[in-house]
Amino acid sequence: MRYLIFFFIIGLTLFTSSCRQDFEFEPSTGGLFFSKDTVYLDTVFTNIGSSTYTLKVYNRSDKDIKIPTIQLGKGQASKYRMTVDGMVGNNNRVFNDVELLAKDSMYIFIEVTADVAEANPTDFLYTDIIEFRHANGEVQDVDLVTLIQDAYFLYPKRFSDGTTETLTIEGIEEPVYGFFLDENDPVNGNEYVWGNDKPYVVYGYAAVPGGKTLNVQPGARIHFHADSGLIVGNGASFKANGTLENNIIFEGDRLEPGFSDVAGQWQTIWLTAGSTGNEIDNVIIKNAAVGLNIDSNDGNFMTIKNTQIYNSSLIGLYAKTAKIRGENVVINYAGIASLACTLGGSYEFKQCTFNNNWSSSRQVAVLLNNYYEDENGAQVPFDLVQADFKNCIIYGSNTYELSLDPATSGLFNHSFTKCLLKFGSSSNPLYSFLFDNPEVKRNENPKFLNIQNNQLNIGDDSAARGFGDDVSVPFDILGNPRTTPFDAGAYNWTTFQD
Structure with missing residues (x-):
């Protein structure tokens, strides 16, 4: 019985080892997909860091690939920073030999800290790109755009x-x-x-x-x-x-x-x-x-x-x-x-x-x-x-x-x-x-226009319409003249547009 157990363990080991295949990553040749083609990092003040924004990268092929280089277009001079699949790379700007399994995806997290003097002087936009450089020379890229405000x-x-x-x-x-x-x-x-x-x-x-x-x-x-x-x-x-x-x-x-x-x-x-x-x-x-x-x-x-x-x-x-x-x-x-x-x-x-x-x-x-x-x-x-x-x-x-x-x-x-x-x-x-x-x-319901968006205007069916008296506030908060019959609240009634 002891020998049967021994041979069973040996056979199981040989079986599992023969089925295991080490991942073999091929150099990428393009064909990546992205969750967006431009990442807008919204508006930041000069020299104040932004929030973190996300880009998702998809490998929809059946092959495990290795991307030779992922980098910011301006390289180490870029005011953007990123992490790729949890890695910081070379100063958060250049990454080499990034592996991505077949039918899998990875996250890139992006931040920026820039001076308004480094933005485009006509529109105050600071821009760069994320480049995905493949083994066959093909380059895919995603744009990065941020509005910088001086203050x-x-x-x-x-x-x-x-x-x-x-x-x-x-x-x-x-x-x-x-x-x-x-x-x-x-x-x-x-x-x-x-x-x-x-x-x-x-x-x-x-x-x-x-x-x-x-x-x-x-x-x-x-x-x-x-x-x-x-x-x-x-x-x-x-x-x-x-x-x-x-x-x-x-x-x-x-x-x-x-x-x-x-x-x-x-x-x-x-x-x-x-x-x-x-x-x-x-x-x-x-x-x-x-x-x-x-x-x-x-x-x-x-x-x-x-x-x-x-x-x-x-x-x-x-x-x-x-x-x-x-x-x-x-x-x-x-x-x-x-x-x-x-x-x-x-x-x-x-x-x-x-x-x-x-x-x-x-x-x-x-x-x-x-x-x-x-x-x-x-x-x-x-x-x-x-x-x-x-x-x-x-x-x-x-x-x-x-x-x-x-x-x-x-x-x-x-x-x-x-x-x-x-x-x-x-x-x-x-x-x-x-x-x-x-x-x-x-x-009785004042029927505000949109409470969630802080639009407390009243419509023609509001219970506040025509309920007020003349209390010597001649204009409403929007500058519209108050006339009899006066409404309650800060806004004159108006017909809401669909």
């Missing part, structure tokens, strides 16, 4: 001892990675004027100290890196006055389409306590943690007009004991609240649209509050002198899109006149004013 870069100074500039902010224990703007920066010039000749890219917190004013001009584009933002200090001013034709845009610095609506890419625009003379008009704020963070002003009302705030991971407009007049303000998508008026204050919003379709069961469109709790859990009240909403839409994906959170003492004054609200049934006396009230339309 003003604002960031903390680095000192000779290796440390970087930081800011000390009241109420925050640790220094914040940030810097004060400079009137005479050797590279950027006057950093208190942000123009529209090229974008601004901010790293860390850019700060405006007391006595200074940051003027943001029509058409300016400001991009914040992760964990970055803008701080306007006590006694400082922020004036961002765009126009209907030239909005000012604040957003993140990831320019790829996949990041166009990703919340929380940067922190906030923070108008701290005591900031003065702030003005915001025709501004778009996208993809922050908190779009506008407004503390108690200088005691005077500040104005926010014709402003859109979208995709805030926490709050769109976060006000604390502030004084704000808002007209034609549109806020959509926020993790907690589109508008949060907290710690009391005075607010008047006319012809505004506050919607919240964040995918959560706890988000709301509007939150009103007049206290905070100290470390012992005791309420510290602040007077909510007024919170007046006129001709506004307060809507969203949840059953209750208005949250009232009063203290046991202190003023908590609010009014909703000719407003369309989303709010379910309730026996809470706080909300009794919403029921059987001709000044309020409850749970």
Whole structure:
């Protein structure tokens, strides 16, 4: 029996060894297929690395092949980098004898970091090719195209001892990675004027100290890196006055389409306590943690007009004991609240649209509050002198899109006149004013054009059509004149085009 087992093992070994065939790779002669003939790496800022893009290469033949050379057309001088099937090759630019099995494929991952001076001066495109050089002399190639944008870069100074500039902010224990703007920066010039000749890219917190004013001009584009933002200090001013034709845009610095609506890419625009003379008009704020963070002003009302705030991971407009007049303000998508008026204050919003379709069961469109709790859990009240909403839409994906959170003492004054609200049934006396009230339309659909794309325009069948009064906001957010019967919300109704 022992010999039978021995001969069985010997036979099995001979059988398996006779069936095994080592792969024999033939030099390639062309015929590769590609997932795309041009790889567009979208737009990047000068000298800022891109995201990683993918090209898939197919060998659809029945032969195992070896590609003699895969390389970037500009060779080692190329500003593109790639990995081929997980390999880095010669400095991520040249690869030799790359093997590819029959009926198989491989991935090439591509990145770029280039200066605008290296791009084509007429269209600012930086280009190259990936060459696949075969044994018979045939060359196949795939184009690489990237748009390079020049920009003003604002960031903390680095000192000779290796440390970087930081800011000390009241109420925050640790220094914040940030810097004060400079009137005479050797590279950027006057950093208190942000123009529209090229974008601004901010790293860390850019700060405006007391006595200074940051003027943001029509058409300016400001991009914040992760964990970055803008701080306007006590006694400082922020004036961002765009126009209907030239909005000012604040957003993140990831320019790829996949990041166009990703919340929380940067922190906030923070108008701290005591900031003065702030003005915001025709501004778009996208993809922050908190779009506008407004503390108690200088005691005077500040104005926010014709402003859109979208995709805030926490709050769109976060006000604390502030004084704000808002007209034609549109806020959509926020993790907690589109508008949060907290710690009391005075607010008047006319012809505004506050919607919240964040995918959560706890988000709301509007939150009103007049206290905070100290470390012992005791309420510290602040007077909510007024919170007046006129001709506004307060809507969203949840059953209750208005949250009232009063203290046991202190003023908590609010009014909703000719407003369309989303709010379910309730026996809470706080909300009794919403029921059987001709000044309020409850749970009637505004029928926005496209909520997901932040298009909160209303159509001819919207419940907001014709529901408003004349509240002295003569034009809608698109500059169209308002006429009787007036609509609720920031947009006049229009007939949607298919």
